[in-house]
Amino acid sequence: MTARQAAPATRSAQPAGTPRVDSEVGPLRTVLLHRPGAELKRLTPRNNDQLLFDGIPWVDRAQEEHDAFAGTLRSRGVEVLLLADLLAEALADRRARAAGVWSAVDERRLGLDLADTLRSHLTGLDAAALAHVLTAGMTFEELPAAEGASLVRRMHHPHDFAIDPLPNLLFTRDSSLWVGDRVAVASLSMPARRRETSLTDLIYAYHPRFARTDRAYGAHSAPVEGGDVLLLAPGVLAIGVGERTTPAGAESFARSAFTDGLAHTVLAVPIAQERATMHLDTVCTMVDRDALVMYPAMRGELSAYPILPDGDGGVLVDGPVPFLEAAAEAMGIERLRVIDTGLDPVTAEREQWDDGNNTLAIAPGVVLAYERNVETNARLEDAGVEVLRISGSELGSGRGGPRCMSCPIERAPLA
Numbered sequence: 001m002t003a004r005q006a007a008p009a010t011r012s013a014q015p016a017g018t019p020r021v022d023s024e025v026g027p028l029r030t031v032l033l034h035r036p037g038a039e040l041k042r043l044t045p046r047n048n049d050q051l052l053f054d055g056i057p058w059v060d061r062a063q064e065e066h067d068a069f070a071g072t073l074r075s076r077g078v079e080v081l082l083l084a085d086l087l088a089e090a091l092a093d094r095r096a097r098a099a100g101v102w103s104a105v106d107e108r109r110l111g112l113d114l115a116d117t118l119r120s121h122l123t124g125l126d127a128a129a130l131a132h133v134l135t136a137g138m139t140f141e142e143l144p145a146a147e148g149a150s151l152v153r154r155m156h157h158p159h160d161f162a163i164d165p166l167p168n169l170l171f172t173r174d175s176s177l178w179v180g181d182r183v184a185v186a187s188l189s190m191p192a193r194r195r196e197t198s199l200t201d202l203i204y205a206y207h208p209r210f211a212r213t214d215r216a217y218g219a220h221s222a223p224v225e226g227g228d229v230l231l232l233a234p235g236v237l238a239i240g241v242g243e244r245t246t247p248a249g250a251e252s253f254a255r256s257a258f259t260d261g262l263a264h265t266v267l268a269v270p271i272a273q274e275r276a277t278m279h280l281d282t283v284c285t286m287v288d289r290d291a292l293v294m295y296p297a298m299r300g301e302l303s304a305y306p307i308l309p310d311g312d313g314g315v316l317v318d319g320p321v322p323f324l325e326a327a328a329e330a331m332g333i334e335r336l337r338v339i340d341t342g343l344d345p346v347t348a349e350r351e352q353w354d355d356g357n358n359t360l361a362i363a364p365g366v367v368l369a370y371e372r373n374v375e376t377n378a379r380l381e382d383a384g385v386e387v388l389r390i391s392g393s394e395l396g397s398g399r400g401g402p403r404c405m406s407c408p409i410e411r412a413p414l415a
């Protein structure tokens, strides 16, 4: 069997309501978002850099912006699932609560005694209260009162975190991703984000809605973040390799996707290891079945290492070759178009920083985008793309746009 013949099965028999994602632009049916909450209130000028936020968001306004984002999706018929709801529902299962408690309590930080005390306190909480602690974290002053306080408790500042908050849960794109009918729980590279995957893992393991879901990238641990993975077409993945996803991550994700029959070609795409380009989707996103919006400075610059299955459980690596050409070939199309935003370099750099290229397609040629990226949006419309604008003045302080803030769970097949 050739590599091409290993493409995933067609999905005409797939009934609506079954999780499955084969592309970036198939009509979006179900998406996972996280409405920002108490975890954002933990951000201070002392910790925002470490927690990967570029400012201190006004939380009420961020919630309003996020509600409007979810409202826009719902108005277009998309089912919006909220991570906090799924988490609380999954935690109804006793085993999920035990797993949540174990993942949150760090003996290296707390010492054995305090870790034991905290575990028994958390074990006594109901699902909603535990979900709150797992997302918002807990400070030392919020720990349950105790006789004979430990050295750890005495020596920490009351506002230090006994359990870190997870403000980047907002970016549901990164902590899990669907390829075909399988979900991959990502392996996040930044310490501030690693615990996020214990929550997505728990949701997919214990929420009844996902009871029959198989995993992709099962027990692998080399870093791969969802923002780096673009499903260019059924069976064709592009994986950014840069600040977050490593070469080992891209290679082992490819191997695992081939083994599971989820892909026939993976393109590993090098991107600069900088905050502005932390994921491939900060540089380019698909806006139509054969079109991308791309940071102009990257146009003609992106290369790719094509990875193919060797037919014996391993992989064959080629390249580097020009990304657009390799992508078009793998997708079986003549040309992968790049919408020509034609922006001057300063405007382009400003709008790229503000996630102008980070659009979320809800159908071929229909995208959600931040309203502030006036020039990029205008050029998209000139090219015939429908742009649904959302405001992100506060949401954007975490440095992520509509694609980063969404994890598609079901997209209809491309006709």
Ligand SMILES: NC(=O)NCCC[C@H](N)C(=O)O
Residues within 6 Å of the ligand: 051, 052, 053, 168, 171, 173, 174, 190, 193, 226, 227, 228, 278, 279, 281, 282, 398, 399, 400, 401, 403, 404
């Ligand atoms: N896919 C994305 O680009 N996600 C944005 C993640 C932003 C978050 N503050 C981070 O640094 O990881």
